[in-house]
Amino acid sequence: MKTILLLVGLSACCSAGAQSMIWPDHKQATIVLTYDDALPSQLDTAVPQLKRAGFKATFFLTSDIDYITMPRWRKLAREGFELGNHTLYHPCPPTPDNPVSSADYTAHQMVWEIEVMNKFLYALDGHTNRTYAYPCAETTAGGKDYVDTLRAYHSVTYARAGGDNTSIITDFMHLDTLRVPSYGLEDNTSAGDLIAFVRNVQARRGMGVIMFHGIGGDYITTSSAAHQALLDYLVANRKVIWVATFQQAMDYVMKNRGN
Numbered sequence: 726m727k728t729i730l731l732l733v734g735l736s737a738c739c740s741a742g743a744q745s746m747i748w749p750d751h752k753q754a755t756i757v758l759t760y761d762d763a764l765p766s767q768l769d770t771a772v773p774q775l776k777r778a779g780f781k782a783t784f785f786l787t788s789d790i791d792y793i794t795m796p797r798w799r800k801l802a803r804e805g806f807e808l809g810n811h812t813l814y815h816p817c818p819p820t821p822d823n824p825v826s827s828a829d830y831t832a833h834q835m836v837w838e839i840e841v842m843n844k845f846l847y848a849l850d851g852h853t854n855r856t857y858a859y860p861c862a863e864t865t866a867g868g869k870d871y872v873d874t875l876r877a878y879h880s881v882t883y884a885r886a887g888g889d890n891t892s893i894i895t896d897f898m899h900l901d902t903l904r905v906p907s908y909g910l911e912d913n914t915s916a917g918d919l920i921a922f923v924r925n926v927q928a929r930r931g932m933g934v935i936m937f938h939g940i941g942g943d944y945i946t947t948s949s950a951a952h953q954a955l956l957d958y959l960v961a962n963r964k965v966i967w968v969a970t971f972q973q974a975m976d977y978v979m980k981n982r983g984n
């Protein structure tokens with residue numbers, strides 16, 4: 726019976742041609758912490774927790790930043806945090822709360838908006854390589870997928886898409902760099918759920934990208950205690966888990982996949 730289980734396990738592992746990644750310092754797994762929408766609770770709560778833990782992370786900004794927050798984002802970029810592109814106006818499927826609808830865009834309008842935001846971010850941090858996160862994890866404009874238009878313009882290096890707690894990346898050869906899946910958190914996700922996800926990523930020797938919104942405030946909120954508990958787990962497992970920005974992790978993947 727044990728032999729059968731072992732064989733089943735092996736075939737599950739390797740049937741898709743997945744080849745495990747050798748992570749820096751032979752760590753087990755890579756975790757990328759990402760935060761969307763330029764929310765004040767990220768600056769006020771998430772950033773101090775990240776700094777105490779000694780981790781860098783990725784913040785996907787819209788143009789919803791002002792004279793008070795811009796210097797704070799700029800300072801973070803200088804300290805090694807990544808500022809990513811999340812469009813200017815966050816076009817999404819229409820809801821009563823969301824005035825800008827992606828249904829009214831064409832693919833080219835979406836890409837132009839992303840390129841203007843790239844220039845905006847260049848003015849903030851001086852970087853020319855830019856990662857991107859789809860607003861509402863939605864890849865359509867005017868009802869049509871715009872990922873290949875974005876690809877044709879080379880506007881961004883990598884793009885984060887949506888997903889759930891099963892979004893663990895292990896098949897790096899077939900990973901579409903403009904559709905990198907992530908664990909999009911729901912409101913009030915528990916510390917236990919966050920840590921369980923990381924443990925699953927470790928067990929599969931993969932990469933896990935977590936999509937946060939508010940931390941201890943704002944909306945789609947993860948409590949500051951749950952966020953801290955996740956960071957505590959990552960600190961305790963620092964020797965076996967690589968915590969990297971989205972750009973850093975994806976640059977590593979592109980350089981090392983297939984080796």
Ligand SMILES: [Zn+2]
Nearest residue numbers: 761762860861
């Ligand atoms: Zn968003």
